[in-house]
Amino acid sequence: xxxxxxxxxxxxxxxxxxxxxxxxxxxxxxxxxxxxxxxxxxxxxxxxxxxxxxxxxxxxxxxxxxxxxxxxxxxxxxxxxxxxxxxxxxxxxxxxxxxxxxxxxxxxxxxxxxxxxxxxxxxxxxxxxxxxxxxxxxxxxxxxxxxxxxxxxxxxxxxxxxxxxxxxxxxxxxxxxxxxxxxxxxxxxxxxxxxxxxxxxxxxxxxxxxxxxxxxxxxxxxxxxxxx
Amino acid sequence: xxxxxxxxxxxxxxxxxxxxxxxxxxxxxxxxxxxxxxxxxxxxxxxxxxxxxxxxxxxxxxxxxxxxxxxxxxxxxxxxxxxxxxxxxxxxxxxxxxxxxxxxxxxxxxxxxxxxxxxxxxxxxxxxxxxxxxxxxxxxxxxxxxxxxxxxxxxxxxxxxxxxxxxxxxxxxxxxxxxxxxxxxxxxxxxxxxxxxxxxxxxxxxxxxxxxxxxxxxxxxxxxxxxxxxxxxxxxxxxxxxxxxxx
Numbered sequence: 001x002x003x004x005x006x007x008x009x010x011x012x013x014x015x016x017x018x019x020x021x022x023x024x025x026x027x028x029x030x031x032x033x034x035x036x037x038x039x040x041x042x043x044x045x046x047x048x049x050x051x052x053x054x055x056x057x058x059x060x061x062x063x064x065x066x067x068x069x070x071x072x073x074x075x076x077x078x079x080x081x082x083x084x085x086x087x088x089x090x091x092x093x094x095x096x097x098x099x100x101x102x103x104x105x106x107x108x109x110x111x112x113x114x115x116x117x118x119x120x121x122x123x124x125x126x127x128x129x130x131x132x133x134x135x136x137x138x139x140x141x142x143x144x145x146x147x148x149x150x151x152x153x154x155x156x157x158x159x160x161x162x163x164x165x166x167x168x169x170x171x172x173x174x175x176x177x178x179x180x181x182x183x184x185x186x187x188x189x190x191x192x193x194x195x196x197x198x199x200x201x202x203x204x205x206x207x208x209x210x211x212x213x214x215x216x217x218x219x220x221x222x223x224x225x226x227x228x
Numbered sequence: 229x230x231x232x233x234x235x236x237x238x239x240x241x242x243x244x245x246x247x248x249x250x251x252x253x254x255x256x257x258x259x260x261x262x263x264x265x266x267x268x269x270x271x272x273x274x275x276x277x278x279x280x281x282x283x284x285x286x287x288x289x290x291x292x293x294x295x296x297x298x299x300x301x302x303x304x305x306x307x308x309x310x311x312x313x314x315x316x317x318x319x320x321x322x323x324x325x326x327x328x329x330x331x332x333x334x335x336x337x338x339x340x341x342x343x344x345x346x347x348x349x350x351x352x353x354x355x356x357x358x359x360x361x362x363x364x365x366x367x368x369x370x371x372x373x374x375x376x377x378x379x380x381x382x383x384x385x386x387x388x389x390x391x392x393x394x395x396x397x398x399x400x401x402x403x404x405x406x407x408x409x410x411x412x413x414x415x416x417x418x419x420x421x422x423x424x425x426x427x428x429x430x431x432x433x434x435x436x437x438x439x440x441x442x443x444x445x446x447x448x449x450x451x452x453x454x455x456x457x458x459x460x461x462x463x464x465x466x467x468x469x470x471x472x473x474x475x
Binding site: 154158159161162164165168171172174175176178179218221222225226228 | 310358362365366368369372373376377382385386389390392393394396397400
């Protein structure tokens, strides 16, 4: 009889469970992705399909679309677990909340952001981004999207017990996303004009580690508030 | 000091104490603001570069400092509410947030009015302007989250967490003029060294600042009374108060 799961096992169990749930509900993965593609297409149509204009706005548009599609997918992070009561069971378990929350956020990132990162070069090509910017776009998305998931999880945890949390969530979370947006678009723009962008990337990495360490505690506190 | 502070954790005592403070705050704010604004708007010299438009500074800078200071005090209240479970700290957050949002809006609007003659534009995506706008969004988020909960005590805890998370924006606003070399001028009064402005302008500014600070305190106290009453509406002392006011 195993009295308590080790932290590693607990992390793995939750991660696999959430990934399995995500794979069974393919809409949850596909819809934010389709949204991401459609928003970018709308920008290209709405602004006017002139290659040099598209080239200028490409980093910003791709990043804003990534922010919005992340926001769209965040709802499912805790909502279903909250409704069927398994969230309370998880919080009652002897395993620290930090580990559980980190596993759930990691599963969310794998399900939502990784497909988005893989699709990004295609859309960058549609937006006529300069080829020098591709690597920067990939790296900023790789380092930046986990920050979006981590910070977004705080907002979801705060609003999970509310009936109409969706719109409120965007008001709470989007202001916190702005530093990442500024740094990431600046990095891609610098790279597209073949300037060095390692400085921006280093700050994004610093933000990533800072939010990786602090956000799960805030999420844990917020979940305890929401579940009472 | 703890013994001295302890009775004020009782809502009734805090209510009566705050009620006594408000008239004092009102009087002090009225005196300081009338003297400070008169000195600032009529007597202080015009700036050698910016001319008469510099006078908006006596409203703009106090509002900007207060917008950040009030957010910080709200975050401190949030910290106290989470760590020591103080019910009154919850009421304080709900009292501070709209006042802070108003001062942020004043700072943004007066800044725009000042920017038009000086920079030739109402708005520019300058680092400090952007971060001050984000501060406004953070305040609005706190207010919206507070309104979204039916259960006030549960909502208050959520709001405390959000207020604490948002505090990360404050150093960004404060240092934005030093980190990024943009259109907004550097700090002139909110630095530790001697202020880089003439005394004839500095003294009216300080008087104005404290005038606005007392005005904000008075408004917060007034809102705090309302919050305390709403949260304790079933207590006997509130009922007594209500019947006494009616009778």
